[in-house]
Amino acid sequence: MNKEHRKRITQNLTYLKERMLDLDPLLDCLIERDVFQLEHRSRIDAATPPTPQRKFNEFIQLLLSSSHPAAYHAFLEALQNERQFYVVERLQNTVVKLDNGSVRAKTPHKRQPVQTIEPALSSGYAHMDQVASVMSKVLSEFSGKLTEELVTNFEKRREDDIREMEENMEAKLGKFSEQWEHEKKQMLLQNDSAIKSLQDGIESLQRKQNECEKLKLKYDQLKQHQKDLREKENERWQKLTQSNLENSQLKAENTLLKEEVDRLKDKIEELQDEASTVRKGKLNSDSEAKHLLTENRNLRSELDEKEKERDDLKRDIENAYERIHEIIRVQKEKSTAEDSTYKTVLDKQNQKLSEIYDAVNALSARDRLNQIKSSGAPRTLYIGGNAIQRSNRSNKS
Helix, strand or coil: CCHHHHHHHHHCHHHHHHHCCCCHHHHHHHHHCCCCCHHHHHHHHCCCCCCHHHHHHHHHHHHHCCCCCCHHHHHHHHHHHCCCHHHHHHHHCCCEECCCCCEECCCCCCCCCCCCCCCCCCHHHHHHHHHHHHHHHHHHHHHHHHHHHHHHHHHHHHHHHHHHHHHHHHHHHHHHHHHHHHHHHHHHHHHHHHHHHHHHHHHHHHHHHHHHHHHHHHHHHHHHHHHHHHHHHHHHHHHHHHHHHHHHHHHHHHHHHHHHHHHHHHHHHHHHHHHHHHHHCCECCHHHHHHHHHHHHHHHHHHHHHHHHHHHHHHHHHHHHHHHHHHHHHHHHHCCCCCHHHHHHHHHHHHHHHHHHHHHHHHHHHHHHHHHHHHHCCCCCCCECCHHHHHHHHHHC
16 A cells, blocks of 8 residues: 555545444455455454444554555445445545645546537538538437436436445444443443442441441450459459468468377387386385386376377368368369360369378378377286386486
């Protein structure tokens, strides 16, 4: 396509855009003439937004940039095949304005009337000149009528083409209107569906928000309840600590009593040794024997008192153990499943208390066995003895 052809198209760009609404037949013709390729059709169809104006712009750009030498003539032929003769006529009659200022116009061919031949012969041919003159006039009239008939036919054909073009335009506009109405209805339906879906989403969001508020309130209540339980657990811990302290004090007192019992047992053994010594020395002093008996009875009574104190202490320890065990049991029942550390601590404390209670029971059993053994041994009282033995007894006492 040369520069003149491009100018003819660009100078009629608005005119072409208003009338070339359907590009598919033109593309088919240009593809058949190898002016366009299938890729060009894909490029035109892929124009965004897919409007007729945008597709026309893409088509004109490809046509003007075509390197095919017969692109312009193929374009005119495609227009003629689509019976758009008025577009072809406008392109051919367009006055092209070149860059150098010159103007070129392709004017339609006009038939020139036949000129009469001036008589150049002699008077001998005057008759022939008259015949020629008459024939010239006849031919002139015939050519004028033929020209008028051709113009009339051309005008009639042009009117038919314009009428057909208008009908095609109306049909295409009607089809486009129907498509647009259908698409508009679909868009409205889609909008209604989207609005309904949005409303459902908003209602669902509100419900979830209300549920979230309820869960938040419930969480605050559970948090406050957990705080109260923690405070109660702290109180129980304090009570348990106090009980453990009392238990430790009772244990210390039990240890002291045990030491006192051991001391008394040692003293009884010494007295028994002294009694054996007195028995061996054949003491004859009644007064000293009475004194020893009295002292033995006093020691027995003191031992019995210590035994009673030990039993009382044991009962106190057992009561304290039962009370602490009951507290631990209640705490276990009230503790939650998540607080495994607290349960472990309670189990360890319960185990320690059981060990203490078992130790006290073992101690009590051993003391009772020793008491049985000591009560089952024969008691021999020796009366008498010399002065050295009595002095030894008084020094030991």
